[in-house]
Amino acid sequence: MDIQERLLAKATKFKTSYYVIRGSSKGNTVMVTAGVHGDERANILSAKKLMRMLQNDILRINQGTLIIVPIVNQNAYKRRIRGIPDLNRTFPRKPNEAARHPLSAALFRLAAEFQPAWYIDLHEARGFSKVNPKVLGQTLIANPKSGAIPLVKQIVARMNRSIAKKSTHFSVRLRKLPGSGRTAAHRLLHSKAITVETSCNLPVSVRVNYQIKILRNILNEAGLIKDDDLVGSQQSKAATF
Template identity: 60%
Template structure:
């Protein structure tokens, strides 16, 4: 199967430049956009996204239908320092049609999203704690807007993922909330995308977090029709 993979660069010519990849399947289908590393200290999300790109390049994974837009490491500068980022990039996206991004990188990332108009927008993150034990934390959770058509899908995927996790304390939960200024909420409000944030927990080992990130991404891409 021939897969067309195109490499581009966000914020080209600036200190924020970072690569992105466009993967087109052989037939027309939905467009899905995936971002990771918006926060530079969330390293498992970055490794999972990079490994996913590598598997596509090596022909180990295939996009059978539609288009995948993936930015495996959004915030290169924060990642180099292993910090969340200053300012927090995930507070600089437009919150309404009259708002503008407040950072060159979020501006170019959202421009790319607006260009491709993804039906799905998946933002890979990490967080503190275990949400199954503490509703105030986000570790081990999937987030979406309570009014989003993705709510049912997110609940189904969490249920499926949890079947393979023996320790109930580390099960994933569903969180229904908006976050003005985030890439996810901007994609939901302004692009009408099924927008989902994946949050693995820093309480778990790095390899396990990478595994969960890739597994959830694969499940979401299957639901979007890009993979079997």
Template identity: 50%
Template sequence: MLVQKYTLLPGTSYATPYYVAQSARPGPTAMIVAGIHGNETGSIQAARRLVRMLGTDELRLHTGRLVIVPTVHRRAYRQRIRGVPDLNRTFPRKAGQTAKHPLSAALFDTARRYRPSWYLDLHEANGLSQQNSKVLGQTLITDPGSRSVSAARKIIKGVNRTIRAKSQSFNLRLHELPGSSRTAAARILGARTVTVETGWSLPFSTRVQYQIDVVRRFLGEAGLTKS
């Protein structure tokens, strides 16, 4: 399987690599981004590990194409900060608009070029949603009325069966967030979009594994890998 490395904004202080894996068989395109917020390190590590898994054939595409941007905001990641301004409020809100930051513009232009059917945005958040319905830790988020709702419910059900500590189980949140990469990809590109939020209070290795598990299940649901 061919995996090629490219760079967003090469030659600038925002330069960051991304990877494109191409199966020998035609099929849908999925896109995974992480590190829009530089302090959400579990999701970044999960995306980086997924790239390594592609390189060793531990993760192999059955059909289609997979685009991974492991660390979108490397400057914020180096400082372990969310980022100023919040990059996830700078994406275009409707067709014809331009993004408000060079990184969000470059990322969205890349998404526009590959036209993913599925777009997963990996994040981390405070709290555990099983214990507090107002927090986002351990949730999958998509826009109300999204075509990804049924798949998200299915993935949550499958993941939760594997979780022994029920306080760590995932929940679904339906929430449109204008300016975010997820809502931009849904509104403008028509992609099925989901934000994956693991809970910061969990051990780092546990968060990384949850992220990888959720992504792999979505890739199976999208038809890129064998379920």
């Protein structure tokens, strides 16, 4: 397994680190982004934890390539704000259309270079979707007709079996969000694109472990890792990853 650190948008004030992790043989490419919004904490911690697991050989990429951008929007993260403008509305919406921000342009160029089979965008939201369908906390989101939908449904079912409190269960959402990284990857790169939204009303440690567990499911499905321990039997078990 080979791990390389590189810089995204390195000639600009938006520069940020990303990592390319290659297995020993060819396979699918998975791209994971976090920190698109600077006021969301657990997704950044999750991406950093995944990197530590790889660097410490706790988790190994057997085949294929994993790209991780732990903090996309460094400027927004330093100020702990969502971002002005909202970066997740600035990605290209049509073929040959330019992104509306230098950082989303750089990130999309990176995705276009690697052509990921799976594009995973980690986020957080308030509330619980099982209690209030209008909120996005505890959801996995894919575009309608996406090839990611079967796995999204499978992961939600797996996660919910390990969560005792039904009000904090995950939901599946199928929706377009023009200008988002997910929809750009789905429409323009034909990636199986998923947005992960844990609820910021839960403890940080629980949110991080949910996101890590979801990522492990996706990496396993994509063939990058072999993981036989994907589903816990209790909510407390989910917090031990």
